[in-house]
Amino acid sequence: MKQTPTWLLFFLLVWALPVMAHGLRVFAWPEGDRINGETSFGHGRGAKDSPVKVLDATTGRVLLTLRTDDKGNFSFPVPAHAGSRDQDLRIVVETGDGHRGEWLLKAADYLAGTGEEPVPRPLPAETVDRPAPSPGKQISFSEERLRTIIGQELDSRLAPIHRALAREREKRPSARDILGGLGYIFGLAGLAAWWQSRRRP
């Protein structure tokens, strides 16, 4: 075949191929009254010591700026009053060398654990009408307090799951993507060849 060497080079490249993503990914998940986050270039390396901006997703106002640590992770408290305004957070990381990643954290997702509700929710009617608990040995908790405790406990238990789900959204180039791309390139080459052969006498 005429193009053997170039083909050879090409196959060498494909063999040497560790499949990795490269764009900068940002994930964030709530844990109690903090929001934790991670940055990743897709193969275990995060964006170290890079600026993180937390924006109000609707107005674009910067609420907080911080930096990632030396593993590319970050953590910040839920912005004050975020609950009262039902604020979605946009978390943007820019590394300064042209990489940028962002993550949208919905108000409903991070406010659940803080005791603040995205929208003021009326107590269910039955709890209001229920007769006072019968006197006994049981310790009495207000409904609100109990709700907060359970919420916090659930949140810390669910944090690893939140994290796993957040990571799951990351798209890695799969064999299908790579082969698909190669198919497109050779398809285009075929198209070009056909086009030129048509114009030739």
Added chain:
Amino acid sequence: MHISEGILSAPVLLGGGALSAAGTAIGLKEVNGERIMPTAILSAAFFVASLIHVPVGPGSVHLVLNGLLGLLLGWACFPAILTGLFLQAIFFQYGGLLVLGVNVFNMAAPAVCLHYLARPLLRRKKTRAIASFGVGFLAILAASLLMALSLALSDGGFVQTARLVVLAHVPVMLCEGIITMFTVSFLVRVQPEIIFPEDRS
């Protein structure tokens, strides 16, 4: 090497797009007949090379192969790199469609310049190795500088950005220098008409 979406300002995006469109128009005229397949193969190599990573600095960098493409294709590296980058943006989420023009120009323009600078040096056996190493090395260096320039035009602070970007790419420069050197010495021995197409007739 890929600038992400949402960082550059509109004039930079438009300027890059216009320059790349012009380069691609010139390049497409050169892609005819016998040259369609080599162009497609090198475009495919460019497309997959970006998955080979060199972990370094705050982020991570990957092979680009723009020098090799420029050396072998000349102006035709514009359409080849455009195709590769377009598919990378779609399949791997590298860069993005709006910044495609800037990214294409940053990688292809140095490649075309080096093509014309290095061609005469490849003729002589003495200078062949060093010239081909230089093409691989300088193509990344110049692309990094252009990338820093496009970031600086949108943001300010060229020196700082350039230092970050260039330093991050030093390992890639060395890798690409070596790869280009071996590829050229291999092609000269096995298939010299790829390097010197004018000898064919």
